[in-house]
Amino acid sequence: MIGLSPLRVDGREKVTGAARYGQDLKLAGMLYAKVKHAEYPHAEILKIDTARAKKIKGVAAVLTAADVPGNTAFGAVIVDNQPLAEDRVRYLGDAVAVVAAETAEIAEKAAAAIKVKYRELPAVFDPREALEPGAPEIHEGGNQINHHKTRKGDVAEGFRQADLVIERSYSTQRVDHTYIETEVVVASLDHDGTLTVEGSHQNIFSIRAAVASFLGLPLSRVRIVQAALGGSFGGKDDCMSVLSCRAGLLALKTGRPVMLSNSRESSLIESYKRHPYFLDYKVGVKRDGTLTAMEIKVVADGGAYASMTPFVTWRSVVHATGPYRVPNVKTDIYGAYTNNTYTGAFRGFGSPQITFAYESLMDEIAGELKLEPLEFRMNNILRDGEITATGQKLDHTVSVGQALQAATSAAGWEEKRRRFSEENRTRLLKRGIGLACSYRGVALGAEGVDATGAIVRIQSDGSIDLTTGLVEMGQGLKTVFSQIAAHELGVPVERVQYRRTDTSTIVDGGPTVASRSTIMGGAAVRKAAIAAREKLCAAAAGELGADPAELTAVGEKIMVASDPDRAIDFTGAVALALAAGMNLSSFAWHVSPPIWWDEEAGKGNAYFTYVYACQVAEIEVDPETGKINVLEVWAAHDVGKAINPEAVRGQICGGVATAIGYGTLEEVELVEGVTKTVNLDEYLIPTAMDVGKIHSIILENPDKYGPYGAKCIAEPTAELCAPAIANAVAHAAGKRIRDLPLNLERIVLGHKLVKKQRRAR
């Protein structure tokens, strides 16, 4: 079962349309909610007049921060995000009031009837300006959300040893997750006083914490249940807490179920985005191409609320040098509040930005040194047993070189580099090939506890219940977890029923983020299934005249491993166990191997293992129109072990598509805090026509910590294609674009002119 690709266990419900998404939830007596959004990006609230709204027929409740029974603010790291603004609005997605009514139309009308008196405050929209003295203060204590650093060696000495010191600045843009399903929740009160919020949740436990705090309820009386999820990509976390708090409050006050959902416009205005980064790199290098030092300064735009900024920027600071041997490193990264839409978790989580910078930079340095980009990288990449920029000695197979070679040889790299350069002299449409590689710490890393649980329960008919606190978001988690349980129990995957993810069914096992599900959750599922199998073996041992340790579970049988004829049916073993009074319930808890981080020193063993990848993009660019066609992408990813290769390939295709959008098309345009791209006619995402042909290359270097050697896929797939395309554009057209996205304007005008144009608006 491990290494096979059975049909997705949730495939049927998806393709038949049976899947019940948040919008499909209809509870009897359900009210519909609408939000009254802020009218200024930064303003003091003087008065909220809800009298007219309350008088509208069919309105059940109009609530403001004054109605909140608990803490008005929540936050994973910094408690600053107010689902209902109390005395100040900090971005245009803030809500000052929320309405529940018999229909969505009435709620909309009532929201419009709320009158708010504001005193406008000076605002700041550039995070670098926000960090300057005298900038308008968005939260008490100043605009710096956090400052992370890494320190290794002595950069001054490193630059002295260098033959060449190169300085470059890059920037990345704000992008939206653009899940097809916008955010939706239905909150309802159970008769035992438990509030249930079902909806398009990514992280049920963090949402529960926010709702419980907001409503002043104990955690055990808030139940968060995931409905079928129409995409998330890190996006349905804090903003789902916001929706859940608002809907939960309305349900609590009205005693009726309440649905709150965002239109696409609300979603684009309100929901958090990927952080825009401003990245300054200074690199020392010897003539022979040896890196001697890197000094890096990054400012991230956190927007109005901290959300995941401290964690996102920590991942960036750890990986900021890329997978290279750099003896002297000094990295500083700052998260800053602005009056822009806030930013948070987004697939990659701080890596797409830095990968764009360091992988563009590697090509630039190679260019300066007249070295081939591949050769230059091969000379500098980390190898087995070497030390990262954070001082961590890598104790596993460091496969970035293998990934580089696999992707480039599949792509015909050397031949194409040469041939395209020649052919482009006479071609109107310029062709280029570029690459990018990365390393990436797997799972949450050393900034917190990383542990998760799984429950395997065998029923008397041999069917199997599987429960974890981790969620299916389309990535195939249910299928992979079901495979693991089926494998360990020796039964077909169809026997396994993955229970819907519900905070009331298992302890908090952390979020489904950081590509941690397989390595952490999969390990927990495996342990739980093994524990369940051991019970069956113990129960069957007498009947088989064998020691339990001699038994195994294969082919729906419990059998003597060395003598498969001595076997008993799986359900027969279940019956024996039950007759013996055994319980066939196994809970397992998996804790990450020890890791550590010294925030003061900027050093640590940040992650217990890393994955390595390389992507090569072949593109065609029209210098006249600026249009880039991504023709083919070769994506080589070391996943440790592909438990479900088809799912891995699916992840690669999805991640590459995301990165092509990031690299060439997508940008949430904010002008003085106002979102200009409020629908999908303005906010462009790639279609199937835009992503070219994707070649998935799965590399397997089993990891000692992962179940069956598996590490992860997911996020690394989305962090490489933007710089690979940028490098391919440089190859094709000789244009080095250091700002994302590589849209038509930038290709035609170059980034400086684009900036000038923009300021002139």
Place this chain on the structure above:
Amino acid sequence: MIGLSPLRVDGREKVTGAARYGQDLKLAGMLYAKVKHAEYPHAEILKIDTARAKKIKGVAAVLTAADVPGNTAFGAVIVDNQPLAEDRVRYLGDAVAVVAAETAEIAEKAAAAIKVKYRELPAVFDPREALEPGAPEIHEGGNQINHHKTRKGDVAEGFRQADLVIERSYSTQRVDHTYIETEVVVASLDHDGTLTVEGSHQNIFSIRAAVASFLGLPLSRVRIVQAALGGSFGGKDDCMSVLSCRAGLLALKTGRPVMLSNSRESSLIESYKRHPYFLDYKVGVKRDGTLTAMEIKVVADGGAYASMTPFVTWRSVVHATGPYRVPNVKTDIYGAYTNNTYTGAFRGFGSPQITFAYESLMDEIAGELKLEPLEFRMNNILRDGEITATGQKLDHTVSVGQALQAATSAAGWEEKRRRFSEENRTRLLKRGIGLACSYRGVALGAEGVDATGAIVRIQSDGSIDLTTGLVEMGQGLKTVFSQIAAHELGVPVERVQYRRTDTSTIVDGGPTVASRSTIMGGAAVRKAAIAAREKLCAAAAGELGADPAELTAVGEKIMVASDPDRAIDFTGAVALALAAGMNLSSFAWHVSPPIWWDEEAGKGNAYFTYVYACQVAEIEVDPETGKINVLEVWAAHDVGKAINPEAVRGQICGGVATAIGYGTLEEVELVEGVTKTVNLDEYLIPTAMDVGKIHSIILENPDKYGPYGAKCIAEPTAELCAPAIANAVAHAAGKRIRDLPLNLERIVLGHKLVKKQRRAR
């Protein structure tokens, strides 16, 4: 917390009307179902014509046994009960078809439009006749459902040793559970193919087994959830399986949620009842009052389906001699099919019938010997270390003598026995006082595995989730379990949230029956809570500089037991545990001590412990009208340890009221299989005015197997008052009534005349 009576944890939802019962469930798009019942008590189905019904506007489905994808029949012991009759109907509550429509009215109309062609078959309504050769055969293989026996010593020899051999016959009637809420379910299909049936369920796992088998689904894809329950008393088990199968089938076929509920009339016709028993006792006794032998033959009317008959009659056979020292015993009990409404579990489960017989009999024997009933009993009751009728040596405190003395001395027994006899000579309304005592095996007994589980999960804010597979039926289970968890964790009971009972949240831990919840489930909760506490102690040990074994949990603190000043807050300990990567989830499984039963030999250690009780009833009877007034009841029950004394008292009051109804009022009248008492105007149950004053006397002899020494309450409360009243009537009016109920007719006419009258109808 143990021995206190905090407010019921589900009190608020009950008294405010917030509790959501099955009838309160409204799902969007829900259909309403109605059943087409049989038209003969025994007939072959030749043709079911559903064409007209299907054509009615608003009808979504009309289904018959031909539409069942799985096994058409289910049964806990014998698989004979068909939720949709396949080729034969066996009682008038059988269904031949089931309809789902947009409204209940349309469904009713459609059910009426179904035309069924039958061939009537000869029927049998008396279980004794049913067991005779040549009786109409109701199921293949004959009408004997089961035969249980006990054998001890040599009864022939015992009768030889006797000075007096007394033979008496008793009978008990069919009674209805008459829960205030009739049966209701809502079945709906989840998008993952899981069928959920929420409703007024008593036993979620047995219902799940029936539904899965009927629909051909694995157990893991059927989810049974209990709604708030408006009474059950053993009654919402098999008949809920029947409703759940029917509604589940409709939901599966229509893809829409379906509600199926019984009107009071349907409930009285369709749902199973308490078994009527015919009991023949032959007893040998010496002149000094020493019992020498008992020979007992009992026939139980199982009705159309076996249901729990094999288990109910097994409990009867084990206890048939009462709590008396009888050296020679021969008991035979037969369950028989008839074409009456089937019979099954009902609070007491085979004991109210035999207790009525043997406790009436004890008074009769005492009378024959001119001994006082109390004195006679005290001479014969079981004492510590003695041997029961099944050969079991009692290894605990045998407190039947203590119960007899506690109840009689509280009642002023001796004085009243004397005084009433005198006063009655001159009184019109005759006053009497009677008693009955019993012993009762706790929990399921040796006819199966008895084990159950509990999950305690501590959340990061210190709130606590508690999950078991056992249900609240009004008995106070949620409160008692929450008390146990709170006690072991040293926190207020308000911290504990008892999760709704749902088959998808825990493994099958057996049914909530046999008064087993506290002794089995309570023990599991205790173990789980202790395991959770041990984790907290382990986490806090470092901080407190103590060994975890030195720590305890009291007053929301984890503290050094010997030095309470060295303490850490409960939530502080939780935080330490979580920071250390520990999981605060504890599952515990509790298995009953070893017991055994030899069905062939009629011997065994039938139960791992027993409870003992005595009830005294003081009544007034009007010999002219036959009206009995129950004035006062003294109920002394040894519960081992009262975890919640108020709940124990509640159980005693409820059980006494049930038994007063059983003793004096209730009877489901069936004439040739036709239910004549189809509503509460004809089927009489006692009101608050009918139950007199009840004195609860709690005796505590802690049991080595029970949590905190607790054994049980529940069922023994309902098995004593009927014979106590019968004995009081004999005392008051000199009339010995050997048939239940002691209604007006029997008091006035005597039972033989009543029978004659009845036959003449």
